[in-house]
Amino acid sequence: MTILPTSARDIRSSVSRSPPLSVSASPSTTFHSLRSGSGSPLAVRNSYFPQQSISEKQLKPFATEDIKILLLENINESARVILENQGYQVEFHRSALPEEELIEKIKGVHVIGIRSKTKLTANVLKHAKNLIAVGCFCIGTSQVDLPYAASVGATVFNSPFSNSRSVAELVIAEIILLARQLTDRSAEMHAGTWNKVSSRCWEVRGKTLGIIGYGHIGAQLSVLAEALGMDVLYYDLVPIMALGKAKQVPSLDALLVKADFLTLHVPELPETTNLIGAKQLALMKSGSYLINASRGSVVDCQALVAAMRSGHIAGAALDVFPFEPAANGATFNATLSPLIEDLKTLKNLILTPHIGGSTEEAQKAIGEEVAESLVRFINAGSTVGAVNMPEVALRGLRVEEEGIIRVIFVHRNRPGVLRQVNEILADHNVDKQMSDSRGEVAYLMADISNVKEAEIKSLYESLEMLSSKIMTRILY
Numbered sequence: 236m237t238i239l240p241t242s243a244r245d246i247r248s249s250v251s252r253s254p255p256l257s258v259s260a261s262p263s264t265t266f267h268s269l270r271s272g273s274g275s276p277l278a279v280r281n282s283y284f285p286q287q288s289i290s291e292k293q294l295k296p297f298a299t300e301d302i303k304i305l306l307l308e309n310i311n312e313s314a315r316v317i318l319e320n321q322g323y324q325v326e327f328h329r330s331a332l333p334e335e336e337l338i339e340k341i342k343g344v345h346v347i348g349i350r351s352k353t354k355l356t357a358n359v360l361k362h363a364k365n366l367i368a369v370g371c372f373c374i375g376t377s378q379v380d381l382p383y384a385a386s387v388g389a390t391v392f393n394s395p396f397s398n399s400r401s402v403a404e405l406v407i408a409e410i411i412l413l414a415r416q417l418t419d420r421s422a423e424m425h426a427g428t429w430n431k432v433s434s435r436c437w438e439v440r441g442k443t444l445g446i447i448g449y450g451h452i453g454a455q456l457s458v459l460a461e462a463l464g465m466d467v468l469y470y471d472l473v474p475i476m477a478l479g480k481a482k483q484v485p486s487l488d489a490l491l492v493k494a495d496f497l498t499l500h501v502p503e504l505p506e507t508t509n510l511i512g513a514k515q516l517a518l519m520k521s522g523s524y525l526i527n528a529s530r531g532s533v534v535d536c537q538a539l540v541a542a543m544r545s546g547h548i549a550g551a552a553l554d555v556f557p558f559e560p561a562a563n564g565a566t567f568n569a570t571l572s573p574l575i576e577d578l579k580t581l582k583n584l585i586l587t588p589h590i591g592g593s594t595e596e597a598q599k600a601i602g603e604e605v606a607e608s609l610v611r612f613i614n615a616g617s618t619v620g621a622v623n624m625p626e627v628a629l630r631g632l633r634v635e636e637e638g639i640i641r642v643i644f645v646h647r648n649r650p651g652v653l654r655q656v657n658e659i660l661a662d663h664n665v666d667k668q669m670s671d672s673r674g675e676v677a678y679l680m681a682d683i684s685n686v687k688e689a690e691i692k693s694l695y696e697s698l699e700m701l702s703s704k705i706m707t708r709i710l711y
């Protein structure tokens with residue numbers, strides 16, 4: 236059971252329950268877990284923490300003022316609810332901010348939540364003196380300068396898999412739409428033409444679905460397709476346990492020659508660029524269909540146009556493109572790429588604007604996943620799910636464990652740092668410690684016991700003096 240505070244008084248009374256050090260006992264306002272704080276007394280308390288059981292002690296940043304969170308780009312309400320229930324101060328904006336305003340706002344916040352439009356460049360991030368985390372409430376993180384963020388100790392989270400089901404459902408819909416030429420019939424009707432045909436229109440039952448990439452989306456799709464009576468084959472780089480009666484095939488070519496419907500669910504990588512080109516299309520069955528809702532670079536669109544013009548490929552659905560407009564509007568035309576006009580001339584070709592994961596459910600799930608990652612990070616230091624920091628987590632502390640503090644030390648990955656840190660911690664009992672590095676940045680987390688209140692400040696200051704330091708946080 237979790238206790239949801241309804242007022243500042245509830246929050247404060249729960250604060251005084253378990254931690255050995257109360258907010259008012261903080262040595263000073265400059266001694267805190269964030270890089271540089273700005274003021275008001277702490278009123279933050281964990282109240283919603285799904286991963287923790289009630290008998291676990293809830294950690295919080297030591298002597299920090301309120302955690303200030305800036306949410307931009309109309310992030311789903313599910314995130315706001317989780318963050319506000321923690322007692323954090325949440326400022327919410329429906330749109331992205333112009334860079335100048337963003338720089339002003341980011342100066343005072345500890346956490347910023349964005350979607351794809353806000354560009355967190357080094358130029359913006361260098362003004363963010365208090366920032367400890369960035370929540371990308373979306374899949375991609377290319378809008379953030381990840382190495383720079385890591386170099387100033389800002390941990391970045393995203394939500395790569397919350398929309399898997401939405402993509403899988405879109406693909407199921409497209410399989411049937413293509414098999415029945417439904418988008419063509421609908422367009423004809425809109426233009427006033429009654430065209431009742433059954434030639435080359437099929438049921439999907441008994442047909443073979445070939446899935447390239449049997450990850451989160453591919454596996455969901457496999458289950459849904461079998462429920463429609465389809466046979467499922469899949470190809471993946473790694474051996475993956477099949478769901479239902481699906482079967483893994485040993486090579487891409489083995490899949491190409493057997494699939495009636497071929498669908499791609501691989502990441503965008505140098506090795507997946509033009510994974511399906513003229514050669515692969517030629518290997519596909521005559522009259523088969525291609526679906527791409529992964530990334531635009533994975534299919535050679537020029538080759539697809541040729542294969543569809545010749546009739547070898549009977550239909551295709553493209554949700555992603557090598558050329559995608561930055562904003563909604565009448566922009567999907569030759570100015571973006573001359574190939575677009577070729578695509579528009581093809582029959583039984585479904586074109587959608589990268590909406591595979593765009594559902595209300597997915598937005599809600601993304602809001603919850605990223606907000607929960609942020610709460611775990613702010614309150615307990617866990618970087619699980621981070622995209623620019625090593626993933627480090629320690630098991631929770633039990634309520635009865637007193638006099639234990641959690642030290643988090645983000646530092647430059649240099650020889651000798653761990654020895655220096657351990658010299659500082661040496662007078663205490665290090666109950667558990669974990670450290671990992673990612674490129675030039677390393678993240679150390681240690682739970683140390685028998686720490687007296689008066690000693691915390693000197694521990695903190697000793698760590699802050701190390702030349703390798705990026706950020707020190709102390710939670711208790």
Ligand SMILES: NC(=O)c1ccc[n+]([C@@H]2O[C@H](COP(=O)([O-])OP(=O)(O)OC[C@H]3O[C@@H](n4cnc5c(N)ncnc54)[C@H](O)[C@@H]3O)[C@@H](O)[C@H]2O)c1
Pocket residue numbers: 374395396398399402447448449450451452453470471472473500501502503506507528529530554555589590591592593
């Ligand atoms: N259209 C959309 O709106 C939308 C939404 C979400 C995800 N996506 C895209 O869908 C794709 C798949 O997402 P996911 O969540 O299932 O990813 P995932 O990481 O769970 O699965 C990807 C799978 O592809 C396999 N793989 C990688 N390279 C391969 C190769 N060369 N050949 C065969 N298999 C290979 C991996 O082993 C893995 O099993 C990604 O490109 C993602 O960006 C699109």
